[in-house]
Amino acid sequence: MSFNNRVRYWLPVLLVLALGAAACEADPDEALDDPDAVDEPAENGVVNVVSAFTGDEADAFEASFAAFEEETGITVDYEPTADFEVLLPTRVEAGDPPDIALFPQTGLLMDMAEEAGATPLEEFMDIDALEETMVAGFMESTRDDDGNTFGLPMRLANKSLLWYPTPQFEDAGYEVPQTQEELVALEDQMRADGETPWCLSMESGDATGWVGTDWVEEYMLRLHGAEAYDAWVDGELPFDSPEVRDAFESFERIWATEGNVFGGTDGMLEIPFGDVPNEMFQDEPNCWMHRQGNFITGFFLEDVQENIDERVGVSYFPAFEGEDEPVLAGGDFALLMNDTDEARQFMEFMARDDFGEEWAAQGGWLSPNVNFDDSVYPDQTHRDMHEAAITADLVRFDASDDMPGVVGTGSFWDGIVDWVDGRATLDETLQRIDDSWPS
């Protein structure tokens, strides 16, 4: 075998070996195989954050952590995704969770916290101090049976709001109701005037039904208080119980009363939920009141948004006479999934009183922090919504976001839709939802 032949013989073998070696070297997960590596402060100073804030919200979120990057020198590697509910479980299953994930639903947060072995807030924060600065009861739904809290609130949605067109309301001589009793009287008065009281629709594409579940939750809180509400969320109080049935029936009074809802039940299932409030802002309103969270302002007609303080009235969706005034809240929570030093620092940053001022200034964002300086909100409407949440007697998280997914974003939504559509009676609906509850 000549030298030349020898080279020809061995060269390919060497090439294969070299390729193999290169492949091993490039393996990015290698560092993760070392269990100690996770806890050590990473040298690169990066914190990887995943959330569902995209577009304008992503820009606003990025603006709100610019100060953090400047102060600490840590880079925030922010990954926005519109497919959060699909992407995050996939990454957790693959053993590649982000350092921090921001959840719009506490049910999914608790599932992921368990699956990924996330770090409870107690381990690195003064939880009592945190409780005092956050809206009361807000973190309750991210606490497990052992008393560990996992979700750090970083955005609040106040859902218990009643919207109305201010100038038209005044012209017609209607008074903003302060109690449920006054609300019922006002509805009667409107119908007697030949007007339609409610702008109410539940159509929301593949999420249709959530508006209806919010209504039931509002009444559950107002009629039976926190204890029954919590038992209901935990599955201890079935849907087919007198308390929950009561809440469903209160909502039924709203939509099943002839002439009470714009477009009737057909409209409720066909008109996009974000379009229906604009029926209030006509010179001759097609309907007069709307109950929805603070985020609905983003769906208002442009000229309404520009003059929001003059054209739109917002008030607390009233409680029953002499009863507690609860607030139904939604919001986003941060979960620490990889316990790195950088990630802890970022969690602490988001817990600060002044976190989110840049975002608040742009509108559409409310702070869950009671010490937040409300002068940075762009208008009085935002200040009122923030005020209503922090002064509430009790705050509870959206039950359907807190229940197991198969119920909360499954049978509860579908049940309400079928019920309103007349495809199922109330008995059947409650029974079906109970049947779907995972054992």
Add this chain to the structure above:
Amino acid sequence: MQTLLFGFGAIVAGVGGIVVLYWVLNKVVEQLPAKWEERLKPYVFIGPPLLLLGVFLLWPAVRTVYLSFFDARAANFVALDNYVRMFTTPRYVESLVNSLIWILIVPALSVALGLFVAVLSDRLKATAEKLVKSIIFMPMAIALVAAGTTFLFIYAWAPPGADQYGMLNAIWTGLGGEPQRWLSIDAARINTILLTLVLVWMQAGFAMVLLSAAIKNVPEDTLEAARVDGATEVQIFFRVVVPQIATTIMVLLTTITIFVLKTFDVVWVTTGGRFGTEFLPVTFFRELVVVRDQGMAATVIVVILVATIPIMVYNVKQYRKQEAMA
């Protein structure tokens, strides 16, 4: 720009890597004694694709079947529980029934319409034929999500008295009816049938193109012979033309059936499976993403798989027959 460069780099590295891999493997095999070289060479070339198919197709399929015997978190063995639920829970049974409607309507109606247009356009002048065929074929090029959304406008509802911007309701109210929420009428499965029309509209063009080619391949002398023997045009069509294009029709029917069972988009963007329109592909997505029940999602896929395998086997056989004839 960076992403673009990265993508370009990935293509170069990917294609280049494969070329290098094959070149190297080939060289290695060439070093072996002639007898072994002969034996191993085919496997060197067929091996990598087989491996990829195994890893990305066969293995997931096997695992799906395996997972269908487990619970929502794929943690506990539940034997046939998922299958029992599948065939006894009203919601899943409804999904199965709707799936049956889909695979009965879409392939048959698409082929019938495609054949109709193919036969008639065959008698037009060349330019007119091209024009007609292009128009009928066009929906094929539309994304399923876009097609579903387009049909939403046809079936749209507006409150009585308001402008009916939905075409169907505009016609309906024009005839004196009350506006209907078409996609929520599940009596006689009207809503599911209305949704299948979206896919028929898209697939008829595909059927037409293949059938048109098949019809043009029918030898003119067989038609002449039939005419000389006094057959009517209708008789010629059903007794002479159809038997000669039967293989194409069968291939089309099976291909479209398989396509239907993969088509989740149309229902998802229109009703999302509400109002009793759910069918298997949507059920699968719901179970996996909304409900997050991995066992049930796997079970749905196994049902689809079991339903499709005979069709695929048949399809492959027909295709081979056709190839042999050509």
